[in-house]
Amino acid sequence: MSEKRKLFVIDTNVVLHDSTCIHQFEENDIVVPISVLEELDHFKRGNEQLHFNAREFLRQLDELSNQKSTDDSNLQDQKQGKVRVVVNHNWHPDVEAAFQEDCPDHRILNCAYKLSNNNSKQETILISKDTNMRLKARSLGITAEDYTTDKIVNLDSVYTGSRLVEDAPGAAIETLINTGQIDLTAFPRITKPKANENFIIRNGTKSALATYNAIEDKILRVEKMPAYGILPRNAEQSFALHMVTDNKVQLVTLSGKAGTGKTLIALAGALKCRSDYRKIYLARPIVPLSNRDLGFLPGDIQSKMEPYMQPLFDNLSVIRHQFRAKDKRVKKINQMLEDEKLLITPLAYIRGRSLQRSFFIVDEAQNLTPHEVKTIITRAGDGTKIVFTGDIQQIDHPYLDKRSNGLTYLISRMKDQDMYAHITLEKGERSQLADLASELL
Secondary structure (H helix, E strand, O other), rough: OOOOEEEEEOOOHHHOOOOOOOHHHOOOOEEEHHHHHHHHHOOOOOOOOHHHHHHHHHHHHHHHOOOOOOOOOOOOOOOOEEEEEEOOOOOEEEEEHHHOOOOOHHHHHHHHHHHHHHHHEEEEEEEOHHHHHHHHHHHOEEEOOOOOOOOOHHHHOOOEEEEOOOOHHHHHHHHHHHHHHEEEHHHHOOOOOOOOOOEEEOOOEEEEEEEEOOOOOOEEEOOOOEOOEEEEEEEEEEHHHHHHOOOOEEEEEEOOOOOHHHHHHHHHHHHHHHOOOOOEEEEEEOOOOHHHHHOOOOOOHHHHHHHHHHHHHHHHHHHHHHOOOOOHHHHHHHHHHHOOOOEEEHHHOOOOOEEEEEEEEEEEEEEEEEEHHHHHHHOOOOEEEEEEEEOOOOOOOOOOOOOOOHHHHHHHHOOOOOOOOEEEOOOOOOOOHHHHHHHHO
């Protein structure tokens, strides 16, 4: 065995985050503590992504267990490294003294500690998405790291979707305003634009909002337009509404802090182009404590959903209140709700379906894992548009952070694709009080 090989002990949450994790450690060896398999047994049944991940991982491990290794029957060939399940559990005195409670986390720590002490030829590293688990491991002298396969390396380089172009030629701006488009060469300061990237172009006397059409290699004007009574209040909201209502763009991400109007803009845009789609779906992930799902809440399914879905109803109410009660647009919204052409639902009820000609808004996307985002997008059928909204500063998921959540991952991987557009909304529009609290508290 090469001394350069490392030995990785994986925690249960790594498997639930990525079912393919055992194939991500290159030539290094992997240990799966038996406690991990015991915990995965509780996640085998269900329709959520983590249930799928548990089942898929166990299938992969079962296939590996049927392969015979020539040098050690307990070790199974991975790609270059090897995988083994450690079954024997005898408490090491050091671990028993530090953590007197018998629980799966401490059993995994005990496994990693014993391997670290007994295997001087290999560096032993515990891989866990749980911050507290890593801290406990380090307190025992165990090297512990986060699972970083799908993490963004540099958060500062995350694509914002817009640029400010100063000192632009006045004649070029005039042409853009009058004709609605102009060749990219007219603005020398715009270098290496990405597909559907947005620009605030100005020169002190004139200004225009624009976007780059990569297919035609032209700069197109973005006009400030209302949608179902909602009028953009700043440049970023204008860009957002433009991309949400542009049928050539099939995938959109809107990010920004609370109060920037992400969900409201997405919903208003969906209602404006509702005739192009059979249904409008508004969904959001449910991130309850301790991995408990809706079944643990009292009442029927509607009362269980209500606390999680209320923010979406609030945004719908904002749009309704733009009009009088008897306005035909209010009646249209009510009719769409009654006919289930406008559905507000937990994300779990969307998974597993194939969505044809649907406008699909996923709110709070920062609480999704990269694999969950992929699962959702791959459900899109012909004529379907998906809009993800979220704030990477407000992550409720216990095992995700600013660099590993699905929204950040999606933005970093999809930028510069012709059918994708993104904008980061910077300015809060909820109220002066909300903006002040966001800045100072």
